[in-house]
Amino acid sequence: MRSQFGYGAKSQIKRIYQQIVLFGFMAVLVVACNHSSVSETSTSTNCRRVDHLAGETCIPLNPQRPVVLGVPTMANAIFLGVKPVGTILYFDQKAPPPYLEGKLEGIQIVGTGNQPNLEKILILEPDLIIAMNDSELSYDQMSQIAPTVVDNWYGYSDWKEHFNFVAEVLGKTEESKQVWAHYEQRIQELRQALGDNYQDIDVSVVRVCCNNLASDVKNSFSGIILNDVGLRRPPSQDSAPGGLVIFSEELIAEKLDGDIIFAIVDDDDDSEKAFEQLKNDPLWNKLEAVQEGKVYPVNLATWRGGNPLAADAVIDDLFKYLVAGQES
Incomplete structure (x- = not known):
């Protein structure tokens, strides 16, 4: 028994198992890619084209299952009335900042920092992915899962521009005007109080x-x-x-x-x-x-x-x- 199922045999079995898992994952990814391509071609009248950092993408008119690869993006979507199905976090999920308390329920975590997990994203079956240019996944990888747009994020000095980008992608430009009106109102109230x-x-x-x-x-x-x-x-x-x-x-x-x-x-x-x-x-x-x-x-x-x-x-x-x- 030792000679048949020793260390070398176990290693070989492990490698075969890993190859099977990898093959299965890639097969699912190819199916997702083909489905996405067919869907975009056959429903081009039900999507709209958006220019972004990585090019031009036809995205759903009314995304229902977006995955967002950034905490600012996630909070922007929530403020616009859209709850993403998945996001990455920069902080401990059990201890979110006070402004996000109670708002993360129902959102799956697909990674931390700028390291999203491709398999977790795929399982969620998103109809849209919103990424920033610091993501460690390539655009080709993400766009094989769902229509993907990438914003040119230069840091927190671009927070207003990023919000407007997310609003445009989600088809929430009218709602974004209300958000900015609320922000300006609060600024003026504070100015007056000071x-x-x-x-x-x-x-x-x-x-x-x-x-x-x-x-x-x-x-x-x-x-x-x-x-x-x-x-x-x-x-x-x-x-x-x-x-x-x-x-x-x-x-x-x-x-x-x-x-x-x-x-x-x-x-x-x-x-x-x-x-x-x-x-x-x-x-x-x-x-x-x-x-x-x-x-x-x-x-x-x-x-x-x-x-x-x-x-x-x-x-x-x-x-x-x-x-x-x-x-x-």
Whole structure:
């Protein structure tokens, strides 16, 4: 028995099994590809062509089962009244940011970060895939499963443009006008509530994460919201590629000097530990905002959300700390 079913034989059986599984998966993929091609050809009158980063694609007029490969894309779809059947996440599924609590039910997770799982996507039988250009799957792979569009995502400084792209793809351009009207209304309400009290105040933003310090500058997601509200930023936090400036602890005084500091901290032990260590740094404690007790911790996934749902939550934070705090 040993000679027949030893290590070598087991390895060979394992390889044969893996080949069978792979062959079966590829066969399903080919069928999906052929079905997609036939469907697009035979129902061209029931789809519309959309230009995107990877070319032109005929997509369903009213997608019912979209898979989205980005948290901003997912939140955009939800805000437009479309619940995706699948998404990738950048955070722990069990601990979503507050602005997404209760909104992920019924959405299957098909990967993390920028690494979607092709097999999981295929099982969901989507009628549309919305991807960003940082996905590790190729356009050819995704388009074999369902009509696929790719947005040219340059980072969170493009969050407004990405929302408009998603609205166009989902056929929700009219609904998108209502979303932007809501956003503008909230911005104006906050401007009115702030009045002239912050006209000469510098608002600084520090991100405590990933073994370094950084600042979300003017062209970041939160930076754009602060700018729309009319809040002034320190000169050291002007625009930068990707909306983020990373710096060493020695530059705390130079990069974080401001009358108010919003500290963006992730909901994990490492970030919270790093923030506690920062509080003990002599350079940090020399900052005027620290000495005046005007350092406000906020949620990282929210302040880097890159979508109108998260923007609503950021505006809530600004009301909480700058308006309600001012009145108390």
